[in-house]
Amino acid sequence: xxxxxxxxxGLVQPGGSLxxxxxASGFIFSSYWMYWVRQAPxxxxxxxxxxxxxxxxxxxxxxxxxxxxxxxxxxxxxxSLQMNSLRAEDTAVYYCVRGYxxxxxxxxxxxGQGTLVSVTS
Amino acid sequence: xxxxxxxxxxxxxxxxxxxxxxxxxxxxxxxxDGYSFLDWYLQKPGQSPxxxxxxxxxxxxxxxxxxxxxxxxxxxxLKISRVExxxxxxxYCMQATQSWTFGQxxxxxxx
Numbered sequence: 277x278x279x280x281x282x283x284x285x286g287l288v289q290p291g292g293s294l295x296x297x298x299x300a301s302g303f304i305f306s307s308y309w310m311y312w313v314r315q316a317p318x319x320x321x322x323x324x325x326x327x328x329x330x331x332x333x334x335x336x337x338x339x340x341x342x343x344x345x346x347x348x349x350x351x352x353x354x355x356s357l358q359m360n361s362l363r364a365e366d367t368a369v370y371y372c373v374r375g376y377x378x379x380x381x382x383x384x385x386x387x388g389q390g391t392l393v394s395v396t397s
Numbered sequence: 398x399x400x401x402x403x404x405x406x407x408x409x410x411x412x413x414x415x416x417x418x419x420x421x422x423x424x425x426x427x428x429x430d431g432y433s434f435l436d437w438y439l440q441k442p443g444q445s446p447x448x449x450x451x452x453x454x455x456x457x458x459x460x461x462x463x464x465x466x467x468x469x470x471x472x473x474x475l476k477i478s479r480v481e482x483x484x485x486x487x488x489y490c491m492q493a494t495q496s497w498t499f500g501q502x503x504x505x506x507x508x
Contacts, residue, residue: 311497313497320489320499320500320501320502321446321489321491321499322499323496323497323498323499326497335496369445371445371446375493376434376451376452376493377432380430382432382434382452383451383452384448384451384452384455384457385436385448385451385493387445387446387448388445389445390445
């Protein structure tokens, strides 16, 4: 069974930093792109960052370039999101998501339950 | 970026009646490998989004067969054959053909 368990969320002051983690199990972690998606309170969903299978390619939504860093440890089946210079508008539930495809075979994505980040003074 | 436009944004429904939601994309979602990455999610109050339909028309495991997805190119539809009270919430379409973007959401509530 595929499982994605996020951790690391919490309360942080503006300008502070936070590191989110996602523990993956039930699939070959190193074979999939991985993503972070967030949802601000009462708002819609927004893709934040993505990383390819071996960590050599990383992409970010324009608004977060330079502040957020996505990384992965395939030996530990773990995905991370380092968030710096946090702002109130970064307040959201952050979801870890497994991508669709391994090689040229595609199926469903999987989502974690999310971890809440609250940026407030 | 690909923009997804859902309609309607609010959908009052009667239990037992059918319902449908449209999702229109600003660009074709068909990739050269034949896949179209268009999913449907339901987010119930206080919960994380749950996958209903992936790759246009594939029902996720455990999803009742009253839910179905269809479409191609730029036009996609989620249909509920007979709405039940537990189907209330916000429905989102999502495309993953070119980066990932989401529709604005359609709030479904019981009349």
